[in-house]
Amino acid sequence: MKNWPNIDKSRLSGKGAKGWLSLALPGSLLIALLIIWEMAVHLSGIEKWLLPSPSLILKSLWETKDLILHHSLQTLYEALLGLVIAVLVGVLIAIMIDLSTRIRQAVYPLLVVSQTIPIIAVAPLLMIWFGYGMTTKILVVALVCFFPIAVNLADGFRLVDQEMIRLLASMGASKGQMFRMVKLPAALPFFFSGMRIAGTYSVMGAVIGEWLGASRGLGIFMTRSSQSFLTDRVFASILVIVFLSLIIFGLIEGMARWLMPWHRRSDFK
Amino acid sequence: MPVKLQISQLRKSFGEGNQNQVLALDRVSMSVGKNEFVGLIGPSGSGKSSLLDILAGLSLPDTGEILMDGKSLLGRKGEVSYMPQSDVLFPWRTILDNVTIPMEVAGIPRKEARKEAMGLLPTFGLESFAESYPKMLSGGMRQRASFLRTFLCKKDMMLLDEPFGKLDALTRMQMQEWLLDMWQKFQHAVLFVTHDVEEAILLCDRIYVLSARPGRVLGEVEVNLPRPRTSVMSTNSDFIRLKRNLLEMLKEGTGH
Ligand SMILES: Nc1ncnc2c1ncn2[C@@H]1O[C@H](COP(=O)(O)OP(=O)(O)OP(=O)(O)O)[C@@H](O)[C@H]1O
Numbered sequence: 001m002k003n004w005p006n007i008d009k010s011r012l013s014g015k016g017a018k019g020w021l022s023l024a025l026p027g028s029l030l031i032a033l034l035i036i037w038e039m040a041v042h043l044s045g046i047e048k049w050l051l052p053s054p055s056l057i058l059k060s061l062w063e064t065k066d067l068i069l070h071h072s073l074q075t076l077y078e079a080l081l082g083l084v085i086a087v088l089v090g091v092l093i094a095i096m097i098d099l100s101t102r103i104r105q106a107v108y109p110l111l112v113v114s115q116t117i118p119i120i121a122v123a124p125l126l127m128i129w130f131g132y133g134m135t136t137k138i139l140v141v142a143l144v145c146f147f148p149i150a151v152n153l154a155d156g157f158r159l160v161d162q163e164m165i166r167l168l169a170s171m172g173a174s175k176g177q178m179f180r181m182v183k184l185p186a187a188l189p190f191f192f193s194g195m196r197i198a199g200t201y202s203v204m205g206a207v208i209g210e211w212l213g214a215s216r217g218l219g220i221f222m223t224r225s226s227q228s229f230l231t232d233r234v235f236a237s238i239l240v241i242v243f244l245s246l247i248i249f250g251l252i253e254g255m256a257r258w259l260m261p262w263h264r265r266s267d268f269k
Numbered sequence: 270m271p272v273k274l275q276i277s278q279l280r281k282s283f284g285e286g287n288q289n290q291v292l293a294l295d296r297v298s299m300s301v302g303k304n305e306f307v308g309l310i311g312p313s314g315s316g317k318s319s320l321l322d323i324l325a326g327l328s329l330p331d332t333g334e335i336l337m338d339g340k341s342l343l344g345r346k347g348e349v350s351y352m353p354q355s356d357v358l359f360p361w362r363t364i365l366d367n368v369t370i371p372m373e374v375a376g377i378p379r380k381e382a383r384k385e386a387m388g389l390l391p392t393f394g395l396e397s398f399a400e401s402y403p404k405m406l407s408g409g410m411r412q413r414a415s416f417l418r419t420f421l422c423k424k425d426m427m428l429l430d431e432p433f434g435k436l437d438a439l440t441r442m443q444m445q446e447w448l449l450d451m452w453q454k455f456q457h458a459v460l461f462v463t464h465d466v467e468e469a470i471l472l473c474d475r476i477y478v479l480s481a482r483p484g485r486v487l488g489e490v491e492v493n494l495p496r497p498r499t500s501v502m503s504t505n506s507d508f509i510r511l512k513r514n515l516l517e518m519l520k521e522g523t524g525h
């Protein structure tokens with residue numbers, strides 16, 4: 001047919017200067033706070049085992065880098081493995097909850113109540129049952145992480161747009177086709193909201209597990225350091241924990257972008 | 270003309286209990302012939318979309334029967350090409366992947382489906398948006414995509430719920446022409462819901478008028494204008510007479 005108006009495609013891009021600011025603003029605030037910290041430590045002459053200066057922490061991080069790497073790898077490994085188990089269990093629970101209202105009514109409240117049990121209280125039990133090995137740590141991570149995944153994904157399945165389901169139904173689509181073509185993609189953003197929360201919890205879960213006793217890992221490294229008043233090392237470990245969490249978060253974010261090209265994080269929330 | 274679709278004494282209500290029950294359709298009977306183009310107009314809330322939902326097998330009437338090709342259509346899905354009132358595009362699929370949905374459901378190989386859809390995109394002014402996501406499109410473009418998707422359902426009974434409501438005058442005309450072309454070529458039956466009396470006269474062989482809620486058939490009007498029709502005809506005296514006729518019927522039915 002004839003001439004269609006030339007629609008400008010600028011809606012395709014977007015972003016620009018705003019993305020740059022969102023890094024620069026918190027970055028400069030952080031640097032300012034670090035400078036104040038550094039100066040305060042030097043001016044007040046506070047003991048370094050009470051509060052080491054940022055420069056001392058960095059120095060200590062550099063000097064113990066081999067040791068910290070040794071422990072970090074263990075923690076990262078536990079966190080990732082626990083996360084994988086959490087995803088499997090979480091997805092399974094979400095699908096089960098979605099299958100029938102009865103199962104939802106039975107499982108959902110118990111699931112929520114189970115989250116009020118502090119993990120700190122459960123960890124020693126796991127220790128008794130599974131010993132000081134890696135299994136305990138992985139289980140702690142999985143226990144902390146499966147909940148946000150299961151609940152978010154179940155919400156995603158439940159909130160799916162009924163009009164799309166009806167459209168497919170009018171075409172004579174099967175239940176399986178509806179699940180694959182509508183429910184699954186519609187729930188993906190919810191799944192990844194859960195994953196972001198789970199990802200940030202995962203390193204923490206591993207560290208808590210190691211705290212109670214381990215031969216290797218950042219948790220035990222921190223415990224030993226604080227017992228010997230090597231406060232700079234404690235701070236160095238915290239830095240590394242933040243870094244590990246960011247790595248996992250980045251992996252999840254990358255996966256989200258890859259799996260949901262239609263979905264920009266900026267449009268969500 | 271042999272009958273394609275026969276609707277008899279349809280009644281549909283929504284809600285439970287006696288107080289909040291809404292009667293949407295009451296004793297609705299109508300028919301659509303094989304390769305007939307039938308219009309359905311009525312005020313907002315007269316149950317047009319509810320009727321199409323029932324025809325698409327998405328909901329069941331309280332009482333009444335629908336026969337298509339002599340067989341009951343009640344609750345049977347996948348028998349008609351249905352274009353809902355809202356565009357219902359899947360945000361995670363590109364426009365091309367959206368319009369091929371019915372072919373995917375039917376199990377047609379992806380490559381073949383894409384090829385056929387690609388060939389039709391230019392007609393709908395969507396060729397440069399094949400790989401775009403729906404949220405990048407205007408309302409009118411989304412409606413065209415939804416229309417193309419309906420067409421690709423390839424059933425010989427088409428239900429269109431205000432398919433051109435969001436289009437500008439020129440685009441609307443082009444789409445109407447295309448629809449008439451396709452209708453003449455494929456000879457399928459069409460049930461076309463619209464608010465626009467002129468559009469109904471321009472396109473249809475016959476027009477049913479529904480009353481305000483509860484929707485009842487107020488009457489039907491034969492459109493005996495020769496085909497092919499063009500928008501120039503809207504000044505023709507027969508056209509004007511039909512239009513006055515329909516508008517009066519509508520006015521009566523709303524009780525104003
Ligand atoms: N799922 C539903 N639940 C309850 N009431 C409904 C439902 N669907 C439709 N109705 C009611 O039935 C009546 C007819 O609605 P319907 O959408 O069929 O009208 P319509 O003729 O398509 O209107 P419009 O021209 O505005 O699209 C309305 O009063 C509406 O409130």
Ligand SMILES: [Mg+2]
Nearest residue numbers: 317318319354
């Ligand atoms: Mg409607």
